[in-house]
Amino acid sequence: MNLLFIGPPGAGKGTQAARVGERLGIPHISTGEMFRHHVAGGTDLGQRVKAIMQKGGYVPDDITVAMLAERLAEPDAAPGFILDGFPRTRPQVEALDRLLAADGLDRVVLFEVEEDALVNRMMSRGRADDTEETIRNRFKIYLEQTAPLVEEYGDRGLLVTVDGIGGVLEVTDRVLKAVGS
Ligand code: ADP
Numbered sequence: 001m002n003l004l005f006i007g008p009p010g011a012g013k014g015t016q017a018a019r020v021g022e023r024l025g026i027p028h029i030s031t032g033e034m035f036r037h038h039v040a041g042g043t044d045l046g047q048r049v050k051a052i053m054q055k056g057g058y059v060p061d062d063i064t065v066a067m068l069a070e071r072l073a074e075p076d077a078a079p080g081f082i083l084d085g086f087p088r089t090r091p092q093v094e095a096l097d098r099l100l101a102a103d104g105l106d107r108v109v110l111f112e113v114e115e116d117a118l119v120n121r122m123m124s125r126g127r128a129d130d131t132e133e134t135i136r137n138r139f140k141i142y143l144e145q146t147a148p149l150v151e152e153y154g155d156r157g158l159l160v161t162v163d164g165i166g167g168v169l170e171v172t173d174r175v176l177k178a179v180g181s
Pocket of ligand 1: 008009010030031032033035052053056057058059060064085086087088092138
C-alpha cells in the first residue's frame with residue numbers, strides 16, 4: 001500500500017506514520033527526518049539545508065526529489081510506504097508521479113487540526129526548528145504551497161480526511177480505518 005500523509009506542521013503526521021507503518025509492515029519515509037539526520041551528521045547535504053530548515057523554509061525541490069528518489073528505490077519500500085512531508089510543492093507532486101508511474105498512491109490522508117492546537121503541540125516538542133517565528137513561517141508556506149495539493153489529490157479521488165485531535169491511539173485507529181485496514 002502506497003500512502004501519503006499530508007497536513008499542517010505539527011498535525012501529528014510523523015507520529016502516526018511511524019505507528020501505522022509498523023502496523024502495516026511498510027516503512028515510514030519522512031523527508032524532514034532525513035534532512036535532520038543529514039544536519040546532525042554534518043554531511044554535505046546537511047550543510048546545504050541547515051540554514052533553510054532553521055528559518056522554516058522549504059529545501060529546493062531538486063535536492064528534496066533526488067533524496068526521496070533514492071530512498072524509494074530501497075528494497076524495503078517495494079511493498080509500499082508511508083510518505084510524510086513529501087510532496088509539499090507542485091513540482092514535487094509531478095516528480096512523485098513520474099517516480100511511481102503506474103504504481104501510484106493508493107490513499108492520501110489529510111490530518112485536520114486547528115491552528116491553536118498545532119502551535120501548542122509544536123512549542124512543547126522542543127525541536128530546533130520549533131521557535132515561534134519558524135512555526136509561523138512554516139504555516140504560511142504550508143498554506144501557500146502545500147494546502148493547494150490537497151485539492152489536487154481530492155480531484156484524483158484519493159483523499160481521506162482524519163480528525164487529528166485526540167489521543168495518539170485513537171487517531172491511529174481513525175487512520176487505519178480511513179485507509180481500509
Ligand atoms: P513539519 O511537519 O513539522 O514541518 P518536517 O519534519 O516534515 O516537519 O519538516 C521539517 C523541515 O524539513 C521543513 O520545515 C523543511 O525545511 C524541510 N522539508 C521537509 N520535507 C520537505 C519537502 N518535501 N520539501 C522541502 N522541504 C522539506
